[in-house]
Amino acid sequence: VHVVESGGGSVQARGSLTLSCTPSENTYSGYMAWFRQSPGKGREGVAAIYTANGATFYDDSVTGRFTISVDRMNDTLRLQMNTLKPEDTAMYYCATRPPGAIPFPLLASLYEYWGQGTQVTVSS
Numbered sequence: 001v002h003v004v005e006s007g008g009g010s011v012q013a014r015g016s017l018t019l020s021c022t023p024s025e026n027t028y029s030g031y032m033a034w035f036r037q038s039p040g041k042g043r044e045g046v047a048a049i050y051t052a053n054g055a056t057f058y059d060d061s062v063t064g065r066f067t068i069s070v071d072r073m074n075d076t077l078r079l080q081m082n083t084l085k086p087e088d089t090a091m092y093y094c095a096t097r098p099p100g101a102i103p104f105p106l107l108a109s110l111y112e113y114w115g116q117g118t119q120v121t122v123s124s
Helices: none
Strands: 003-006 009-012 017-023 031-037 044-050 055-058 066-071 076-081 090-096 118-123
Touching: 003 090, 017 031, 017 090, 017 118, 031 066, 031 076, 044 066, 044 076, 055 066, 076 090
Parallel strands: 009 118
Antiparallel strands: 003 017, 017 076, 031 044, 031 090, 044 055, 066 076, 090 118
C-alpha cells in the first residue's frame, strides 16, 4: 500500500490548512491516522479514525482545532487544521494499517503503511 500526502505549506498563526492522504488501495475498514514529527522529537499521533464506524481519536494538543475525516467519494483521508499555532510546525505523515482493532490508535508502531510526509510551517 502506497500512501501519498498533500496539502502542507506555510501559514501564519491562527490560520488553517487541510492535509489530504490517498492510499493506493482501499483501506477503509480499519484505522487511518495522521502523525507529526518535528526536529529532535519522536513521531507523535495527532488524529486517527476507525473507518469501520467513524470513531475519531485526537491528541489533547489538537482537540477542538483539528478534524480528521474520510471522503469516501474520493478515497481520501483529510485533516482539517484550524487555529494553527507555531508549535504545530512539523512534518505530517499519513499512516494506515490492515483491518482490525488496536488498543492505541495514536501509537505509531501499530501502523504499517506510511506516506513520505508533508511539511507544515506555522509562523507567529
